[in-house]
Amino acid sequence: MADGQIVVSGLTKLYKNVRAVDNLSFTVEPGRVTGFLGPNGAGKTTTLRMLLNLVKPTAGDATIGGQRYADLADPLRRVGAVLEASSAHKGRTGINHLRVVCAAAGFPRQRAEEALALVGLTPAAKRKFKGYSLGMRQRLGIAAAMLGDPQVLILDEPANGLDPEGIRWMRDLLKSLAAQGRTVLVSSHLLSEMQQLADDLVIIAAGKLVRQGTVSQVMDSMAHTAQVRVRTPQATELTEALRAVEQATITPNGDGVLLVTGVDAPTVGRAALKASVELHELTTERPDLERVFLELTAGKAAIR
Numbered sequence: 511m512a513d514g515q516i517v518v519s520g521l522t523k524l525y526k527n528v529r530a531v532d533n534l535s536f537t538v539e540p541g542r543v544t545g546f547l548g549p550n551g552a553g554k555t556t557t558l559r560m561l562l563n564l565v566k567p568t569a570g571d572a573t574i575g576g577q578r579y580a581d582l583a584d585p586l587r588r589v590g591a592v593l594e595a596s597s598a599h600k601g602r603t604g605i606n607h608l609r610v611v612c613a614a615a616g617f618p619r620q621r622a623e624e625a626l627a628l629v630g631l632t633p634a635a636k637r638k639f640k641g642y643s644l645g646m647r648q649r650l651g652i653a654a655a656m657l658g659d660p661q662v663l664i665l666d667e668p669a670n671g672l673d674p675e676g677i678r679w680m681r682d683l684l685k686s687l688a689a690q691g692r693t694v695l696v697s698s699h700l701l702s703e704m705q706q707l708a709d710d711l712v713i714i715a716a717g718k719l720v721r722q723g724t725v726s727q728v729m730d731s732m733a734h735t736a737q738v739r740v741r742t743p744q745a746t747e748l749t750e751a752l753r754a755v756e757q758a759t760i761t762p763n764g765d766g767v768l769l770v771t772g773v774d775a776p777t778v779g780r781a782a783l784k785a786s787v788e789l790h791e792l793t794t795e796r797p798d799l800e801r802v803f804l805e806l807t808a809g810k811a812a813i814r
């Protein structure tokens with residue numbers, strides 16, 4: 511499914527004087543879940559809409575398998591999209607909604623049942639849409655996107671409004687779809703969720719790319735913000751020893767614990783050994799994605 515690659519190249523969208531998306535370039539690979547992250551107003555929705563030919567770019571372009579969405583021969587079989595909480599005719603049942611979409615798109619009728627089963631909505635097939643919870647509406651939206659069995663799935667904030675159980679379900683589904691070789695691009699501001707869900711991350715702020723890479727590459731690129739936690743019954747001696755080490759910043763954290771930034775754990779260990787200081791604990795605490803994200807997007811998250 512190599513033709514499921516998404517390439518965004520120099521994409522720009524100007525709304526009057528707002529640069530919603532600003533010369534943005536990144537790629538999204540098949541067989542992986544890619545988290546598209548950014549603070550509110552970063553330009554995620556605008557980017558996804560340009561990708562799907564719903565908004566015309568001011569400059570640059572976006573392709574799926576080498577072609578613009580508008581040029582795809584059979585877009586509904588190639589790309590499934592869930593852009594907002596699914597809407598459907600309120601009095602229609604879930605299954606009928608999917609049958610109507612199937613008929614309009616020319617998909618075989620039984621795809622409606624299959625897609626409903628895929629999202630676990632079979633028991634609610636004959637209930638009316640107006641009685642569906644937000645979580646059920648999200649599921650129905652995904653079912654509709656999957657009717658054409660697309661290689662590429664694009665979802666804008668799919669976890670919005672879901673309870674923890676619903677979020678876990680969504681995570682398992684998206685991972686399994688990626689494991690089948692599909693391209694899964696998911697926008698979100700739920701960073702902890704992305705850390706568990708995504709293989710790759712594309713982080714934007716104020717319309718611009720901030721970072722792209724695997725989750726661990728992005729974390730590693732921020733490794734300098736990691737801190738070393740060290741516990742010793744000789745905190746005063748260790749503080750003195752570390753003061754001699756350039757770049758070390760030491761913050762006492764009570765109970766014999768020192769938090770050290772600017773140097774790695776082996777450096778702290780060597781300083782302790784040299785000063786004959788006994789250590790009871792020495793660990794590197796990596797920043798979590800929430801902290802990385804806030805640092806990467808600091809100052810750019812202003813409401814625009």
Ligand SMILES: Nc1ncnc2c1ncn2[C@@H]1O[C@H](COP(=O)(O)OP(=O)(O)OP(=O)(O)O)[C@@H](O)[C@H]1O
Pocket residue numbers: 525528529530531548549550551552553554555556557699814
């Ligand atoms: N149709 C429009 N007309 C004018 N400005 C717009 C339009 N659509 C989006 N914008 C502006 O473009 C910027 C990016 O918006 P966008 O919705 O793409 O961000 P987002 O990252 O999806 O944010 P959120 O997480 O809040 O949905 C914002 O400043 C927004 O106000």
